[in-house]
Amino acid sequence: MIISVASGKGGTGKTTVAVNLALSLENVQLLDCDVEEPNAHLFIKPEIKEKISAFTTIPQVDETICTYCGKCQKVCAYNALAVIPSSKKKGTVLIFPHLCHGCGACYLLCPQKAIKEIKREIGIIESGTVANLQFVHGILNVGEVMSPPLIRQVKKHINNTKTVIIDAPPGTSCPVIAAIKNTDFCILVTEPTPFGLNDLILTVEVVRKLNIPFGIIINRSDIGDNKTEVYCRENNIPILMRIPFSEDIARLYSQGIPVVNENEEYKKEFIQMFESIRHPIKRRMSDIMNII
């Protein structure tokens, strides 16, 4: 089973949830797909055993056969090419690597076959273990803007014999979609504040569009207001867990210690939550029992 952990708003506790869930279960693989700012390793402290470069492709033009017809520029959906046909002597093809999504259209459609794809490094992927937990994360190079290709390459390491937990980046755009796509369940972490709720509603739209079953964890559940609870009830969204605003958790967090390593009660709660994700019918029943 592959579970992704996402949130619209940043800083709601995605990594806290992903890390603590991973450490509460047996036979787990944790993938940190927040490649712009991976931080799960600070808590997991894995021994990195493999480090590989991640690449994307960009076009390279052979100007000895290019006729500057401009076809590549016209087919590029991301404006990553500019063709300057010069009246006097030869023209120029400008390539803007940071705008290129590596789709290959220019290379496939060049009438002269003057374009080939070359590799460009965008980041690295590190993998390792701690006890019997498998860990993989991607680190995007500084200054790089295109994280989805790296996220997809991190996800190629998915080990289907294990329970896979994916820590997604915050937001609701391409990187999040790359991270949560094709996962079996998505945990949305939120906080009961107006900002938290606003971004939660946007994220719910995204997971619904992707047809991923999902539930909510309300972090710092005893502060803020009850609008998140009301929203979940009105929209039939299961609340999987509530984590209180606790000084203990904050103190451990600041020392890089996951709370489940120190507190068995939380471990039990995370295991229970996982069971409720695996067996949604049981969860519904207990919800009904609670209401009665």
Next chain:
Amino acid sequence: MKICITSQGKTLDSQVDPRFGRCSYLIVLDTDTMQFETIENIFADASGGAGIQTGQLMVEKGVKAVLTGNVGPNAYQTLKAAGIIIYTGLSGTVSEAVGKLKNNELESKDKPSVNSHFGMNK
């Protein structure tokens, strides 16, 4: 000489648009005859690469110089590759900008005047 001025409106009395790639209108003008053509900038709302596209359009129009408020790095590179002269820092009306060029009051800078994405959400 054929030049282009980025404009917020359709006429020579309109204000110069401070953005290049995402300007509202492009006024392509012949400085000898003062005849001009107004082009609505279809790249103003491009998700990315607006400067490159607008720059490419300038190349296609055969413009020799661009008068605008600011030019970002990608547009700068595109215009430079085509040998188009770039004048930035202009404000006021389009005809005032043309007047400054004719009176040799403008100086072309050899670097972009703003960073990427300057013209977004403006």
